[in-house]
Amino acid sequence: MSVQGPQQVLELAKVSRTFGQGATAVAALREVDLTVNAGEFVAVMGPSGSGKSSLLALAGGLDRPTSGGVFVESTPMAGLGLNALARLRRRAVGYVFQDFNLVPTLSAAENVALPLELDGVPARKAHRQAVDALRQVGIPELAHRLMDEMSGGQQQRVAIARAIVGNRRLILADEPTGALDSTTGHGVMEVLRSRADAGAAVMLVTHEARHAAWADRVVFIRDGRIVDEATAMHDPAVLLAPAD
Amino acid sequence: MSIRHSLLALLQDQPRYGYQLRVEFEDRTGSTWPLNIGQVYTTLDRLDRDGLVSNDGGDGEGHVVYSITEAGRAEVQGWFATPVERSNPPRNELAIKLALAVTLPGVDVAAIIQAQRTASMRALQDYTKSRRDTAANQRAADTAWLLVLDSLIFQTEAEIRWLDLCEARMLQLAQASGARSHVRKPSNGVTVEEATPLTAENRR
Known part of the structure; x- marks a missing residue:
């Protein structure tokens, strides 16, 4: 741990992403600067088409910027070959996809253990860690259930368990509460919050203010630019109002 | 907010004196709406005048104790049974501000909206944090809060x-x-700096 201050886990430096070329080019992101430190929970809010999902895809190494740099634990992603990038993503980055991206023919525990096994973790150890992650999202009893035997909400929890398994340092989540009712959505926020409190860097993309409010910092994005941010004051005085 | 009915409801529980009523009220509402003690005494005087409470005299330690009357109990029952009236429609400073902003020339509405969104989000973050902290070490009295x-x-x-x-x-x-x-x-009329967002302090 650096003594100079908070440890940067994710850094986006002047990141731009343009789709298409010439007159029809569309700029999804324009020179975005953003860092997420260890132990910090950042939410990105914006209307559809504002660039928030593009931002997350770049942070997770699923896409490459047109210009600018993406750094995970100070490693520039641009300098990595495909294999090294895949390894970094398996070890350091957990990604919760909007549409889950689970393997339908595997059980919940097998899905969660998959990134660990691909990374060479012995099967039994991977299974133990997978069940532990499933416990954190509240469904340890469904470890042996196949995906097509699970509800949308249960599948979403498996997807979150897969993102947090093995103490990943950076957790990225794209609208992870979309398929869930509000009580379950609350549970998902508790999991993300507790990962951040345990030292992970967490970035959540959402259009739900109620969920964004769990973050330490809420970044507002419009037309591919960060236009403002809200930082919790955690000041009890804010709750006080004059009597009528 | 009906202080009158709130105090009556607390007296229905047991006889109390002014300072006790204030403490009970604030404890049950997490001090969200602090009561002025002077306000409590004036309200008790009016309730006494209207026959809804009776002044039981001093408790020997300099406190004037009040208890609820039958008429007072009926009043509390009526209060709980009646849905809260919506002042028609409730005065909403934010809605008024935006309604004026969109109809006046030279106002940067997008900037006003964003400044307010940031302020509201900050309040929402604080409420969410308080809720989490309270729920984590919940005491019986915290249910109301x-x-x-x-x-x-x-x-x-x-x-x-x-x-x-x-x-x-x-x-x-x-x-x-x-x-x-x-x-x-870019605004050439009202600017973001002038457009003070509603904060938790001035939102009510």
């Missing part, structure tokens, strides 16, 4: 959703008229 916090969270969330809708509508209007400058133009 959690309900108050939930109410504040829902109100603030509704405010932010409404701001999002306002922004989307403004954008649609601007695109329809082909005059994006109407929304995006």
